[in-house]
Structures are given as C-alpha cells and as structure tokens.
Amino acid sequence: METHRVAVLVRDGVLPMELGLVHQLLGTARGGKGDRLYELRTCAIPGPREVRTDADFPIRAPYGPEALSWADTVLVPASHEEDEGLVPGGLAADLRTALADAADRPGTRIASICTGAFVLAAAGLLDGRRATTHWLASDLLARTFPSVTVDADVLYVDEGAVLTSAGEASGVDLCLHLIRTDFGATVAADVARRMVVPPHREGGQSQYIQRPLPEHDLTSTGAAREWALARLGERLTLGEMAERAAMSTRTFSRRFREETGLTPMQWLTQRRVERARELLEGTDYTVDRVAAEAGFGTGTSLRVHFVAGVGVAPGAYRATFRGR
Structure with missing residues (x-):
C-alpha cells in the first residue's frame, strides 16, 4: 500500500498539542502488515529553523518549503501569535507562494486546525468555500474574509481539496476523518482505539459554545x-x-x-x-x-x-x- 505523505507546516506560536496530535494519530495508522500508512515531515517557511511555540520551549522544524511540494497533504496547525491578525493577502510572500503552488498541484489537499483557517483564508484558498475555525474566532474570520462561508457549529468541514477544523481537539476529529477517507473506517477505528478516543465524535462544536445555563x-x-x-x-x-x-x-x-x-x-x-x-x-x-x-x-x-x-x-x- 502506497504511503501518504504529509507536510505539517508550523509557524512561530504553534500549539504543541496540535502538532503532537497530528503526528500521533497519523503516525499510528498501520496497514495489514503493520506498515506505516503516513510519512510526516514537519516544516517551516523559511526553514529549516527553530520555531517558537506558545509553551516555554521551542521546536525545530527539520524541513523547509520543499516539503510542501513533496506532500500529498499539507496540514497547518494554529499559531496564537499570528493567526487572528491576518488579513486578505497578509501572508509573507514566500509562505503565500508555497501554499498557492501546493494548492495548484493536482491531487494535493490542504487542511487547517483551529485558527490555522486564517492562514488558508489569507492565502485565498477559502474564497467561495465553506469553512470552520474555533468558535471564539469564527465571527472574526467571517468579518475579515467575507468571501468565506463560516460555519461555527461543526467540528470540521471537508471541501475536498481544502479542509478546516474547529478548536484544538477537533484536530483529532479531522485526522480521523483523513484516515477514514484515505484508508477506510477500519483503520481509523483502530487508531481511535489506540488513542482511546471515539472514532466519530457526535455533533459539532455548537455544544461547547458558551451560552446561558x-x-x-x-x-x-x-x-x-x-x-x-x-x-x-x-x-x-x-x-x-x-x-x-x-x-x-x-x-x-x-x-x-x-x-x-x-x-x-x-x-x-x-x-x-x-x-x-x-x-x-x-x-x-x-x-x-x-x-x-x-x-x-x-x-x-x-x-x-x-x-x-x-x-x-x-x-x-x-x-x-x-x-x-
């Protein structure tokens, strides 16, 4: 079975939880002979380089923009430092070009976790599409990028070539959905059992939005x-x-x-x-x-x-x- 290649694009302020869950879930997926179904590379633009996190430790991204041209799937976790200040066209030129090139390559899909959706929107990848992000940032995403149809009630949105997910833990739901799409429900259920999480979480993030009691x-x-x-x-x-x-x-x-x-x-x-x-x-x-x-x-x-x-x-x- 052919290995699916995933580039995880990290930026200063990345959330270690989101980076870790991508590697943990996709890295756990196995074929019938115990072979790894995903190959993951953590990259930064520019890179390789050391990247700040929102914790008290940095990480090192061992790959640069070449990882995006190598990947079948590009995953963009959130950055508490950068995301909610982004505006249309507001990405650094090298990052915007790398994402555009990846999006233009046939068969490549791009996905975001939490406020990573702001990166996809700023790159123009969500124009005319339905998308989601953390419910606390959904109104800002809709105001800043009016060409995006923002759905704050769901855990993730699959638009085919572009996928977005809600708050941090929704990255788990997104990764299991990717595994189901790529390799079937049985593989996804096996990963979920190993991670001690439900293979398909009920409902959407609307159940977590703060409302009157x-x-x-x-x-x-x-x-x-x-x-x-x-x-x-x-x-x-x-x-x-x-x-x-x-x-x-x-x-x-x-x-x-x-x-x-x-x-x-x-x-x-x-x-x-x-x-x-x-x-x-x-x-x-x-x-x-x-x-x-x-x-x-x-x-x-x-x-x-x-x-x-x-x-x-x-x-x-x-x-x-x-x-x-």
Whole structure:
C-alpha cells in the first residue's frame, strides 16, 4: 500500500498539542502488515529553523518549503501569535507562494486546525468555500474574509481539496476523518482505539459554545441515543426516541440539537452510514443486506444516503477499502 505523505507546516506560536496530535494519530495508522500508512515531515517557511511555540520551549522544524511540494497533504496547525491578525493577502510572500503552488498541484489537499483557517483564508484558498475555525474566532474570520462561508457549529468541514477544523481537539476529529477517507473506517477505528478516543465524535462544536445555563430540569438525550444505537437496523421514529427520554418530540428535538449540534434524524442517518461503512469493509453482505442491517431498508435508500454522506456508492467504497 502506497504511503501518504504529509507536510505539517508550523509557524512561530504553534500549539504543541496540535502538532503532537497530528503526528500521533497519523503516525499510528498501520496497514495489514503493520506498515506505516503516513510519512510526516514537519516544516517551516523559511526553514529549516527553530520555531517558537506558545509553551516555554521551542521546536525545530527539520524541513523547509520543499516539503510542501513533496506532500500529498499539507496540514497547518494554529499559531496564537499570528493567526487572528491576518488579513486578505497578509501572508509573507514566500509562505503565500508555497501554499498557492501546493494548492495548484493536482491531487494535493490542504487542511487547517483551529485558527490555522486564517492562514488558508489569507492565502485565498477559502474564497467561495465553506469553512470552520474555533468558535471564539469564527465571527472574526467571517468579518475579515467575507468571501468565506463560516460555519461555527461543526467540528470540521471537508471541501475536498481544502479542509478546516474547529478548536484544538477537533484536530483529532479531522485526522480521523483523513484516515477514514484515505484508508477506510477500519483503520481509523483502530487508531481511535489506540488513542482511546471515539472514532466519530457526535455533533459539532455548537455544544461547547458558551451560552446561558439551561433550565435546571434539563434531561440528557444520551439514553435515547444509546437506545437507538442498539437498534439501528430497526425502523426508529422521532416519537419513539423522545419517549425514551420522557420528553415531547418538540422538547426532545430542541435539547438533542443543543447537545449534539444535529437534529435527531440527521444524527441517526450519520450513525447508520457509519454502520454501513463497517459492514461494507468487514463482511461479505450484499448491499441489500447491509442496507437492512444499517437501518436503511433498501439498497436504493442506502445508496442515496451513502453517496450523500461519503461521496461514493457503496460498491465503489467496498472495492476501495475491503480488506484494508
């Protein structure tokens, strides 16, 4: 299996947590023979050089701009020193040129973590695209770069060639998404188990945005979600889920969205798509049986939702990822 090459572009003020999680998650991904699936290079522009962090220690980036032309994926972590002061065209010329060249190369994707989205926006890579960043910086990103559609509710946004993620820990969600996209749900789930994190975190960052405290009798919808997860293959209704939480459907829907960032049916569809991915990778079930086991009922319904959620048909997905 061909190794995927990743350049991690660091700048003064980089957050060590974000740099570390990229290396830890992608570096943990393994193929069937235990071979590494990603090769990572930490680089700076200009570089190689020593780079300040937002902690009390520096790091050394052993590579310079040549790493971006080598990479299949360029990842840009946040910098507390630089990001939120960026304006359109405000990047240093050498950095802007290196990112533009990478973006123009066919097959290369560029991703950011947290306020690293400001770098992509300043380079013009988010113009006309949907993007996210830390919720505390989302309004500033939208005001500074009005050509970017900022979504502050999600953990990450995948626009194909360009991806952005929310606050620091959302870098975990982004990296697992990249692994799923590149090598399948089974590999991503194995990495998640090793890191002791969920392979797919529910909802978006909207659940973490500071808001007035809810009414004192707020009851979690978690029990209803657990109940539904154990019955994905069955026909589930909003009324049944609300009944498990002892709420009206209106109250349940409102609280569900507050806790997950999704409507109950959006959440249920996402979980069913993830279940279908697991079955396509790990079993020889027909598409119709996968549809039934995942709760879509028919192969036609599965295909519609799978293409909408994953981007390819179930058969094509299985041909790509079966046995990895």
